[in-house]
Amino acid sequence: MFVCEDQYDVIVIGGGHAGCEAALAAAKLGAKTLLLSQSLDTVAQMSCNPSIGGIAKGQIVREIDALGGAMGRVTDHAALHYHMLNTGKGPAVHSPRVQCDKKVYQFTFKHFLELQPNLDIMQDEAVKISVSDNAVDGVLTLRNTFYHTKSVILTTGTFLAGTIHIGTEMFRGGRYNDMPSDGLAKNLREELKLNILRFKTGTPMRINARGLDYSKFRLQPSDNPLQPISHFTDVTEQSKRTFLSCYITRTTLETDKILRSNFQRSAMYSGNIHSLGPRYCPSVEDKIKKFPDVTSHPLFLEPEGFHTEEFYIQGFSTSMPEDVQRALIKSVPGMEKATITRPGYAIEYDFSDPRDLFPSLESKRIPGLFMAGQINGTTGYEEAGGQGIMAGINAALKVQGKEPFVLRRDEAYIGVLIDDLINKGVNEPYRMFTSRAEYRILLRNDNADLRLMPHAFKLGMLDKKYQAPFEKYKALCQKLIDHPNAPADEDETELFPWTVQKARTHADIYHKYAGYYERNKKDAERLAEMDSVKIPEGFDPSSVRGLLFESAQKLAAVKPQTLGQAGRIPGVTPADLQLLAVHIERFRRLKNAKAAH
Template sequence: MSGWNVIVIGGGHAGLEAAWAAAKFARTALLVGNPATIGRMPCNPAVGGPGKSQLVFEIQALGGLMGRLADETAIHTRVLNASKGPAVQSLRVQNERDAYAERAQDVILGHSAIDVVRGEAADLEPDGRGGWFVVTADGRRLAARSVVIAAGTFLRAVTWYGRSSRAEGRQGEPPSRFLSAPLARAGHVLKRYKTGTPPRVRADSVRFADLLEIPADPQPRGFTGRPGPRATESPTWQTHTTPETHRLIGENLHESPMYAGDIEGLGPRYCPSIEDKVVRFAHHDRHLLFVEPDGVQTSEVYLQGFSSSLPPRLQDQLVRTLPGFEGAVIQRYAYAVEYDVVDSTELTLNLESRLLPGVFTAGQINGTSGYEEAAAQGLVAGTAAARRAAGLEERQISRETGYLGVLLDDLVFKGSDEPYRMMTSRVEHRLLVRQDNADERLAELGTEVGLVDAPQLRAVREKYARVAEGLQALQTQRVQGQTGDAWLRRPELTLSDVEALGVTLPDLDAEERGALEIRVKYEGYIERAERQLAAEERARDVNLQNVDFAAVPTLSREAREKLGRVKPETVAQAARVPGVRHADISALLVHVKRTTGVSRET
């Protein structure tokens, strides 16, 4: 093979999606150190959760791979925040860890348009014709029109077990030794980040009877609408730290590389190590921990919430202070990993380097954390790289499009000073971009950019046509003097209750019934959110040149300081200043209207 349309470097969740997307356009290479590690789940064996499931539903709506892999290997599914409104409800799918990687490898290795190439990327060289050579450590020069770097936590990576370290990208796998150099040579600012993973404990050494069992939802849910046959086979469990756990950590902080000053990298605020939790939240006498199986017939359980970089001998003692783990045997010890990331503000919204045209980056190399964030970026970068290579028009996803748009906008315009994690609180219009309507919002866009085929688009259109039929039936059929949709607005009633009153609906599946119920029950809220979004879109060009930000009393202190320093000229510019939140923008608009009237850039 003399060359490829796109070369993707790295076979993690970002690399998987990038290769899958790029291969829909033309022949693609996936360059990995070891094909047996493709699709591996190095941290928690689960997909989804608050803010993250919304990303996976969007990936699925755009023709991506992650939702399919998660559903096919599911052993436990639960809807989180089920008692709250649809804007924050999130699906979490527990997976058979090994099966997930095996299924990913089946898909990639069996793909007719993907060539898996074994090797270590060492350098990037322009080919003089707008393309690139990826130079491997053994001297091969692999040609491509575009390149996607999805190196995860491997760039100049070091793992830490107490004060001892070794060169690894994750446990037992060598780092990417050379690829930071061409990025830095081009002028990219590289930062050091840190993340960690908990210990894995032998399942037969845990007293599960002493743990709080959390069963799967009786009716399994999936990202594709087709949860796998084993989706309710396993529970998960909860335990917690104890005063003895906290005492041991407090007495041994000097053995933590983070507290001893050995680690330079910035760690995730929203997923701290157990040492960090105990120090930062000293007023708490316990911290909740989640015990998650690696499979239905697993030999290991994953201690979610207990990531650590303390030495193995201390990990043994600490784990045995937890209820149910008094006789625990650790099978794989926790560790921290420190690695290089690029400054994401040096990228375009399609994740193309502004300094290396034709080179895209995706995943943890961009300063994010989590499988879902990585996969979403991989889909965007792989699609954009393939379209660029084919000379197709560039397409970008806006912030208003959904969680994926917010992720891209935050990374490019705000950047990050810690591993970035998607959360529902980051999304201003989350009632409009729910997980349940991702296909309705994005399937058309997926078709336009070349990711979604005609049968998938047709299925989405038919689904919402049936939902519209159901809504019409509710609006036209009267029960006891009121229409069916009026009855359904009563909070205590479900769609089944309304049917029992005498309303006849068309044949709808569970997803369609859920979509119909949300449309009726939240109609007023959704309409208000739509009006607010429209008003904000009209206000983007409001002039802020004469605004004294220090004189706006309803601004947060952080917003006053940062806006005063940056001095944005318009609301659109102000919204992209790191630390300025949606509430601050609303306060600015109110202030401008009261003091000067709403003006626009001319």
């Protein structure tokens, strides 16, 4: 065994969207960081849809960007189509979505990693996390190299014991043509004794655009004017670029007939797949089975890059046999003469129960072990990136002996995401929606900078050159809120990349929703008050007499750190919280009295 002489503060295992954000964040905060990936040619690969953003997901990307992450900037660099969703509704749910050139995205992100000080990247496969004195102390790789570390972040995506399904055919894989991570899966399950569960996800076939009849499609051009997804992208320069269109078509009765006559050959309905998949991103065969009265479903054709004829077909995810997939394509208007370049497939993979994590995303079982992305039961690049940046920040803070950084539900969609995972767990792959956020009027995509950049500057996640313009922009927003008719004669060059118009838009939204805004703010203050009541070390909430039996069980399983977190555990009642509050205060007084004595 070769023992690497370098001692790393943080090692990130996995080079997907969570791993990339985690590695960049840890390194930015001064932690000596190593990113291990099976292949550096697939770092930040867009394995499924070549797009970033979407309903609630776009808000998460804006939050990652405001915290100093890379996803938004990389997306704008690779953008080939912009579209703002939900514009017919209120600004609280307006959600940016950007179609990307998948290869430009992938290699731009890789370049970000290569340029980042304090960060090494290495092509190798982690097979074992070493634990000594009940804490992480290193990582062993497939090449029998041992890296010493104080902290590990697991961002393994779909690679843990991955199995790919196409019809009745099954083969091992973490992604098509990529080997699964079986050694690490065994280590987590059998040696570290983590609570390992299993999920399923899938992806559509890709087709060659050469055979498409565009006259049968509905055109969906890129937005003009466009809105960049990163706060730091110059909209004037971005608007000079050339963008591509997407297209919309629909399945037919013939599509329906083909699927119904082949259900017995489906990986899902033949009994080969036992794991649950994402309810909100179902396969086309699942749609036909669950919605038998709907005879036509929309399909969205999205280009995979500027220099390729491949198209991704959103809404056509399937794990049917290849011959059935070919027939399905020919049943759709405009695609009768198209050819498949890559078949769709389903994949089953291991994940760890997220209720075993603290709000910092550190394991309750193994100090120094953090987890982010699909290993926590989520689905989506954006959810992965949001967890990744938080895990990276907290892993670095831990090795530096500092308090963890945790976002509340009223501060960010990322806060909602993590709070849901650690308190409620998952019984299907978790996907973020605006409806999951009770404070969504506060968590708009247009104010992610005002909400989160103060944290980023304090942590050291953002370049200091942006601090002065941001403070000027923040002051201008407040001025226009307090005095709507006040002149805004600020020098635009001193505000850049912010603008006077953006400040006016923020103030206008505030005035339009002022009543709701203030009500949400008061509710959020009560939440913050509850979250400020920490559960003392040595106090076991589940042992308090008088609690409902179900509440005691769930408190024992989750082990909340604050009274607010205890209140967000499903099944814990307001009466339980009142009882806990009394006993927490009694415990604290007794402890203080003993210390004084």
